[in-house]
Amino acid sequence: MSVFGVAERLRSSPAQAWTLSFVAFAVSLAARFLFDDMLPAGFPYLTFFPAVILTAFFAGLWPGIVCAVLCGLSAWYWFIPPFNSFHVNHQSFIALLFYACIVSVDILLIQLMHGATEGLRAERAVTRELYDQQREMVAQLKDREERQQVLQNELSHRMKNTLAMVQAVVGQSLRHAPDLKTASDTVSARILALGRSQDMLTQSNWQSADIRSIIEASLVPHVDHPGRFQVDGDPIDLNATQSMGLALMLHELATNAAKYGALSTDSGTVGIAWKRREERHFELTWSESGGPVVVTPTRRGFGSRLIERVVPGYFQGTTSVDYRPEGLQATLTGVVESQTT
Numbered sequence: 373m374s375v376f377g378v379a380e381r382l383r384s385s386p387a388q389a390w391t392l393s394f395v396a397f398a399v400s401l402a403a404r405f406l407f408d409d410m411l412p413a414g415f416p417y418l419t420f421f422p423a424v425i426l427t428a429f430f431a432g433l434w435p436g437i438v439c440a441v442l443c444g445l446s447a448w449y450w451f452i453p454p455f456n457s458f459h460v461n462h463q464s465f466i467a468l469l470f471y472a473c474i475v476s477v478d479i480l481l482i483q484l485m486h487g488a489t490e491g492l493r494a495e496r497a498v499t500r501e502l503y504d505q506q507r508e509m510v511a512q513l514k515d516r517e518e519r520q521q522v523l524q525n526e527l528s529h530r531m532k533n534t535l536a537m538v539q540a541v542v543g544q545s546l547r548h549a550p551d552l553k554t555a556s557d558t559v560s561a562r563i564l565a566l567g568r569s570q571d572m573l574t575q576s577n578w579q580s581a582d583i584r585s586i587i588e589a590s591l592v593p594h595v596d597h598p599g600r601f602q603v604d605g606d607p608i609d610l611n612a613t614q615s616m617g618l619a620l621m622l623h624e625l626a627t628n629a630a631k632y633g634a635l636s637t638d639s640g641t642v643g644i645a646w647k648r649r650e651e652r653h654f655e656l657t658w659s660e661s662g663g664p665v666v667v668t669p670t671r672r673g674f675g676s677r678l679i680e681r682v683v684p685g686y687f688q689g690t691t692s693v694d695y696r697p698e699g700l701q702a703t704l705t706g707v708v709e710s711q712t713t
Contacts (some may be wrong), residue, residue, distance in 0.1 A: 376489055383432040393435035396423040397442045404451065416451035417443070417471050424475050428482045436482070440475040444468065581615045583608045583656075587644055590622040594635055605646035608654055611709050617686035618656075618704075624675040625658050625702060633700055634663035640699075652708045660699035668695040 382388050400423035404411075411418055420443035428436025449456065452464045460468075584603065591601055610618060626635065626642075634640030640663035646656035660666075669676070676693070679702060684691045687706025694701045 379430045379486075382430045389431035389435045390438075392431045393427045393439045396427045396431075397439050397446075399423065400443060401446050404447070408451070416447040416467060417474075420444070420447055420471075421474065421478070425478050425482070428479045429486075433479065433483055436479050440479065444471050444475070447471065581610055581612075583610055583618070583646060586610065586615050586618055587622060590619045591626060591644075594626045594630060597638075600635070600641060602641065602643045602645075604644075605656075606648055608646065608648065608708055614686050614709065617683045621679050621683040621691075621704065622658075624679055625700075628675065629660055629663070629700070632664070633666065634660035637663050639663075649705070654706065654708055656704045658700075658702040660701070663699060665697050666695050666700050 382392060400419045404416075404419040407419070424436060424440045424443055427439040431439075445458075448464065448468060449458060452467050454461075584605065584607070587603055591603075595601065622644075629635040629640070629642060634642050641661055643659040643661070644656070645659075646654055648654050680691045680693060684704065684706060687704065687708070689704065689706025691702060691704045694703075
């Protein structure tokens with residue numbers, strides 16, 4: 373510990389500070405008596421000055437002042453003629469005035485030095501705090517830049533995925549449409565289905581979307597009365613690609629049902645149920661009933677390939693479509709990946 377550190381510790385303890393003041397006075401007085409015969413005449417304060425200086429430095433202002441007063445009175449009484457009295461004459465007055473000026477200057481300089489030291493310590497503390505704040509700000513800025521870069525990369529990745537899916541939908545829809553108007557209507561409807569799934573993803577910061585939310589958003593255009601759809605299943609989170617793929621599949625199934633199946637009549641209903649099979653594996657079933665008699669189609673368009681080939685790829689699974697006379701049934705099985713891909 374430095375000398376200033378020792379002084380600060382003593383000044384912070386009143387008991388130690390005042391003890392030092394009286395001990396310094398006693399030692400200086402004893403030394404003055406001990407060396408009285410050896411000291412030259414006219415120097416009554418020779419042993420008292422160090423006591424006052426050391427006390428003021430280590431013990432503080434008031435202990436230093438008290439030590440100075442005690443030392444001054446002792447020197448006046450025992451070592452300034454006439455001895456053993458507090459008689460004031462021209463000689464003693466000059467000696468006392470000299471002593472008072474010297475110790476006052478000493479104590480003042482010591483207090484100024486302590487004040488400057490404390491100010492320097494405070495400035496160092498402020499500098500250290502500012503440095504820590506600057507370092508923290510630099511770290512935050514670096515972290516913000518890294519997150520910004522991650523967000524930019526993630527946005528680019530998502531846009532590429534979305535554009536690739538849109539490109540596939542548009543290309544296949546145009547390729548298999550009988551005329552331009554049909555192609556335009558089909559593309560618009562499928563892109564709207566993608567848009568509804570993206571709305572669900574946006575609400576969850578594009579991390580994942582609950583399967584029920586995707587299903588309900590995809591079926592909104594076809595809900596004409598409360599009993600039209602029966603939706604039932606456990607909470608399952610789907611990532612962005614799987615959410616958009618499932619939205620396309622449901623759009624195709626609902627569109628076909630509105631044209632040829634259960635949704636083409638007022639009494640027809642559709643049941644959508646899903647469940648977990650093991651860990652991340654799940655199964656989703658679309659079941660129609662109450663509609664016209666189902667006939668197996670002779671021609672397979674892009675919608676059928678989307679349901680049976682494209683969408684299952686997003687789930688690392690398969691889709692089976694059963695054209696039962698009482699109503700079409702489609703079953704999707706696969707693996708759920710809730711992290712964004």
